[in-house]
Amino acid sequence: MTIHDSRLHAFRPDLADARLEGQVAAQRFVAGRPARITASVADVRKAGRPDSGLNTQLLHGDDVLVFDEAEGFAWLQAERDGYVGYVSSADLAPRTFEPTHLVTALRTFVYPGPDMKFPRGGQLSIGSRVAVTGFAETRGTSYGILPSGEAIVLQHLAPLGTTADDFVAVAERLIDTPYLWGGFSAFGIDCSGLVQLSMRMAGNNVLRDSDMQEASLGTLVDAGPDFSRLERGDLVFWKGHVAIMTDTENMIHANGHTMTVAREGLRAAIDRIGYLYGGPTGFRRP
Incomplete structure (x- = not known):
């Protein structure tokens, strides 16, 4: 076997x-x-x-x-x-109505009908998929109608297959999202979940856990002795952790230090994380 x-x-x-x-x-x-x-x-x-x-x-x-x-x-x-x-x-x-649209707002509400003044019946995160079977407009706001008759603000949706141009920009939109171990939504997320969800919105389905991502994503990067060779979008891995470079010096990550998705300087993060988990184990360019 x-x-x-x-x-x-x-x-x-x-x-x-x-x-x-x-x-x-x-x-x-x-x-x-x-x-x-x-x-x-x-x-x-x-x-x-x-x-x-x-x-x-x-x-x-x-x-x-x-x-x-x-x-x-x-x-x-x-x-x-x-x-x-x-x-x-x-x-x-069961799989009944096939999804037609993707939630592109960080978070959106599901209403019992096409009116934002109705009490909300639920909420969805960015990356969720829904079946829109009709459309309605109330007081100038357009809604997508679900098979249940419930409604979502149409501005918060995009046709399935729509992708973001830059996965890092998606991650940056999630700044201040609470940290949640195992989390994968705009209600709570962890480090590898941030990478996976951001890349999903950019049309790239990747594996879930940080060790899987380090073993499978893109190509290895020689960061150089001073990390000057890193670029926006490069991934920095530690044992059990991953961050996304936003430029040559700074990164974004969901982390247990701030308990949020936050920006942090790479060198400051390496110094802070080092005493607990050691230095970075690798750098990859998706």
Whole structure:
């Protein structure tokens, strides 16, 4: 049997993805059942328990394959980045209406109808996908109408396939977002989540965790003895951490020091982080 990362391949001693038959050991192999995230943000946990730790999150409209359901949790794999984990079954539904639009505002509200004066019924993060089946205008504001009859301000949406020109600019829009371990939304995000979400909005689907990103993204960069060879968009990696260069001297990262997405000088960050985690382990240019 070959070695597979359990974060990216669905296998347990009792059950595994049918696509892995002959590659991993399991008592039974099953094909994944297609489903879609309907919650605003769905927590992906290490185990199917409410007290289990958070590994990542999925956004409204994300497609998944479900391999097992028990005690209110679904064991699944995200189709966009391949991440495997446990999600509350209440956050899932069959794939019915295909998404047509992407949320491009950092955060937006879902109203029970096309009127911003209605009490909000929910909220969505940047990167969420929705199906717009109609349009309406109220007092000069345009809305996209969802299959449920709910409405979202049309200015906060863009047709699916729309991409940002600069992933760093997307990350900069997320400054002051609260830090959340495993977070992947404008409501809370972690360091590798910031890289992944920003790149997703620029049309580049990348792997989730910082070690995966360091092993797979772009090309290695020789930063030079004084780091003068770094450019905007380069990624700086530490053990368990990643930051995005905004220019030759400064970076942006979601971090536990400020507990936000924040700007910081590269050299100051290296000095501050060094005593706990050592120096940078690598530099990559996506």
